[in-house]
Amino acid sequence: QEEAQAIDQELFTEYKFSVDQLMELAGLSCATAIAKAYPPSSFTTSQPTVLVVCGPGNNGGDGLVCARHLKMFGYEPTVYYPKRPSKPLFEGLTTQCQKMDIPFLPEFPAEAAFIDELYGLVVDAIFGFSFKGAVREPFGSILSTLERITAPIASIDIPSGWDVEKGKADGLQPDMLISLTAPKKAAMHFTGRYHFLGGRFVPAALQQKYALNLPPYPDTDCVLQLT
Amino acid sequence: VPISSRQAFPLPSLPRKQPTVLVVCGPAQNGAIGLVCARHLRIFDYEPTIFYPKRSPDPLYRDFTTQCEKMDIPFLSYLPTEVQLINDAYNAVVDAVLGAEAEAGEGREPCATILATLKHVRIPIVSLDVPSGWDVEAGSSGGISPDVLVSLSAPKRCARRFLGRQHFVAGRFLPYDVQKKFELNPPEYPGTECVVAL
Numbered sequence: 429q430e431e432a433q434a435i436d437q438e439l440f441t442e443y444k445f446s447v448d449q450l451m452e453l454a455g456l457s458c459a460t461a462i463a464k465a466y467p468p469s470s471f472t473t474s475q476p477t478v479l480v481v482c483g484p485g486n487n488g489g490d491g492l493v494c495a496r497h498l499k500m501f502g503y504e505p506t507v508y509y510p511k512r513p514s515k516p517l518f519e520g521l522t523t524q525c526q527k528m529d530i531p532f533l534p535e536f537p538a539e540a541a542f543i544d545e546l547y548g549l550v551v552d553a554i555f556g557f558s559f560k561g562a563v564r565e566p567f568g569s570i571l572s573t574l575e576r577i578t579a580p581i582a583s584i585d586i587p588s589g590w591d592v593e594k595g596k597a598d599g600l601q602p603d604m605l606i607s608l609t610a611p612k613k614a615a616m617h618f619t620g621r622y623h624f625l626g627g628r629f630v631p632a633a634l635q636q637k638y639a640l641n642l643p644p645y646p647d648t649d650c651v652l653q654l655t
Numbered sequence: 656v657p658i659s660s661r662q663a664f665p666l667p668s669l670p671r672k673q674p675t676v677l678v679v680c681g682p683a684q685n686g687a688i689g690l691v692c693a694r695h696l697r698i699f700d701y702e703p704t705i706f707y708p709k710r711s712p713d714p715l716y717r718d719f720t721t722q723c724e725k726m727d728i729p730f731l732s733y734l735p736t737e738v739q740l741i742n743d744a745y746n747a748v749v750d751a752v753l754g755a756e757a758e759a760g761e762g763r764e765p766c767a768t769i770l771a772t773l774k775h776v777r778i779p780i781v782s783l784d785v786p787s788g789w790d791v792e793a794g795s796s797g798g799i800s801p802d803v804l805v806s807l808s809a810p811k812r813c814a815r816r817f818l819g820r821q822h823f824v825a826g827r828f829l830p831y832d833v834q835k836k837f838e839l840n841p842p843e844y845p846g847t848e849c850v851v852a853l
Contacts, residue, residue: 443721444717444718446715446718459847463846497828500827500828527830628698629698633725633726
């Protein structure tokens with residue numbers, strides 16, 4: 429976890445990347461990976477509907493960007509975003525989604541069965557690699573519900589609720605994981621079908637410094653399928 | 656928009672041993688897009704070199720410059736007027752000098768000399784949005800002749816005069832209501848691609 433935070437720090441302070449830049453590239457990677465693994469034609473629901481659950485921090489921001497690109501790719505995303513930071517970055521991302529007619533749910537579906545009926549896929553953008561400590565409401569209840577759905581879940585960076593290094597055997601078991609920048613230790617405990625790498629912006633010098641040993645991305649793609 | 660600029664580079668078989676590309680950046684937004692493009696080219700394992708004689712004071716564009724410098728992308732201190740030197744050293748030139756917002760920009764230095772040199776290079780030129788020095792509506796008489804044009808958001812009027820090999824449009828991320836309002840009628844983008852060849 430500290431290494432991931434150290435890499436981020438260098439990208440922001442030494443390389444002068446803005447959070448906006450990296451979040452946009454990260455969110456685009458997520459949408460691209462989803463489009464590769466779950467093309468709209470593969471959905472069993474009548475429309476390719478996707479529920480994007482956004483948490484209170486940067487992982488939630490990645491989710492908002494992802495939702496916007498999913499819309500561009502022909503999906504029908506709906507966002508649930510209960511705790512919104514009052515920072516221009518997140519307010520801007522929210523506006524961009526709203527102006528693209530992406531609905532924001534006023535409340536979380538009460539039962540797992542409702543989610544399964546309405547959506548062909550759920551994107552878990554609740555907690556990322558900075559997550560520590562106890563899960564606060566409303567996310568505790570949200571995660572309990574998500575643990576009971578049968579629709580596939582795609583988690584951004586870390587399955588929410590998992591310990592960033594050790595995982596969580598009785599927690600969320602997503603079908604897809606999109607690791608951003610580099611896979612985190614928790615990814616070793618991932619047992620879903622699809623593991624993608626996204627966030628193709630780490631300069632070679634940083635990759636070497638932190639011995640990331642990332643396999644090469646194909647061509648000009650912004651995602652790499654690991655499994 | 657910057658994301659799409661770099662994807663327009665097909666991976667042709669390059670004539671030189673090293674995949675070198677010269678990216679010429681002007682003083683305003685078109686130049687800044689060139690900086691972002693150069694960074695992505697580096698990530699794609701090309702070897703970009705930047706010529707950025709007149710740097711914008713805009714903090715966002717200054718950060719783009721830092722990102723390039725930290726990624727070991729060299730910045731030339733001058734552009735050779737001897738065109739053969741450019742032809743020999745690079746496989747292609749990215750023209751990010753002037754965009755649609757330029758007015759009499761091409762008449763001022765250093766753009767005028769740059770464009771005079773670029774007019775005579777024999778390696779392919781990829782222009783971002785508008786071939787620099789062209790009138791954005793009417794096109795050019797005797798200006799540069801790019802091989803590839805990447806129209807940003809939507810093609811500009813002068814694109815009708817484009818005679819090069821490939822014309823890409825990078826405008827996938829325009830919201831639908833903006834597309835409708837300006838009657839853009841964009842083509843279908845394949846898959847998850849952010850550029851489409853016209």
